Amino acid sequence: MVFEILLPGNTKVEMDKKRDFYEKYGLEEYYLYDPETNNLQGWTRVNQSLVPIANINGWTSPRLQIKFVLTTTLEISFPDGRKFLTPVELEQRAQQAELERQRYQELLKQLRDRGIEI
The missing domain is CATH 1.20.5 (Single alpha-helices involved in coiled-coils or other helix-helix interfaces)
Structure with a gap:
């Protein structure tokens, strides 16, 4: 699992290359958060590809069992419900x-x- 926070200097091309790299080498889950826009994107492995997670708000990571909730910011909770x-x-x-x-x-x-x- 990789969780990245988008920085103002990151480009779409750069982030797409990273995701392609992770996909090539078998990453199971990839999350990209933009704090400027409070936008969370996620991808999960299906067979040989990382596919976008359609409904990311309220999503629970299959690997770590942590939950992602978008409010006015991103809230991440442990499996027992405690917030990070x-x-x-x-x-x-x-x-x-x-x-x-x-x-x-x-x-x-x-x-x-x-x-x-x-």
Whole structure:
């Protein structure tokens, strides 16, 4: 499975060549997402060819069992229904974890300053 995000500099010719390469070498699933237009395209292998997925919104990958849903953006869900986190959400979680780590270290220091070792 290959999932690609279209960049402004990518050309249709370039992306068609990539898909042809993947088709030639047996790729089972290929997904191409354009965040500028919120457009998702997908292809799945049927015999020797990658064929377009007609109804991609709500599609579940046969290989990974992840689900693709287009709302105002692309939402991808794990097989159990949990959504993949966006880069922004991942950064927020990392920042929160760092704040919690700093608070923990400060509490440990306060305990040590009072002669309490953990």
